[in-house]
Amino acid sequence: MAKEMNNRQAYFNYYIExxxxxxxxxxGTEVKSIREGKVSFNDAFCLFDDGELWVRGLYIAEYKLGTTNNHVAVHDRKLLLTKRELKKLTLKMKEKGYTIVPLRVFLxxxxxxxxxxxxxKGKKLYDKRDTIKQRDxxxxxxxxx
Structure with missing residues (x-):
């Protein structure tokens, strides 16, 4: 069983509230690739489209044993949340500076x-320097x- 995949860059670039x-x-082939740990978060973010939340830019490598039914590595994937959570996120996104980022993929x-x-909420450059200094x-x- 694969370990969970984390988006370390998200914690560096954003204050997660x-x-x-x-x-x-x-x-099906996407699930098999995720179990093998072939996920990358480079440039991944979430957006609302017609009241639904989608993740864009999440790279899931093609399954090596997949046939002609193999998936496309990067495409929009729908996220499933409750209506209450979607409403809460929609209200927060209307405020300036907020974004929704994928933090980890797990089973x-x-x-x-x-x-x-x-x-x-996005960090400024000096906040990122403070994070590096604190880590050191x-x-x-x-x-x-």
Whole structure:
């Protein structure tokens, strides 16, 4: 069984305020590729289209044993959330500076593929420098303890 795949870049570029776990509509070969751990979050983000939440730019490699029914590696995938969660996210997205980013892809206890998304506010360049400095300081402390 594959380990969960994390989007480390999202935590570096955004302050994550809220997290939600969403189901995702996938094809069979996409599920097999995810179980092999072939997922990349480069340039992945979420957007609303006609009241539904979609993830765009999430790369799931083609399944190596797939035949002519293999999936396209990068295409929009629908996220499944409750109406209450969608409404809450829609209201937050109308505020300036907020975006929704995928944080991790994992298999839950029922072996269903889930995507954890986060409502994030973009960091400024000086905030990113502070994050790097804090990470280096923590590393130094662990080295001497």
């Amino acid at each position: 809220d997290k939600y776990v969403a189901g995702v509509v996938l094809l 839950n206890e029922k072996n269903l593929v889930k995507v954890e998304i986060g409502l994030g 300081n923590d590393r130094e402390l662990k080295r001497y303890v």
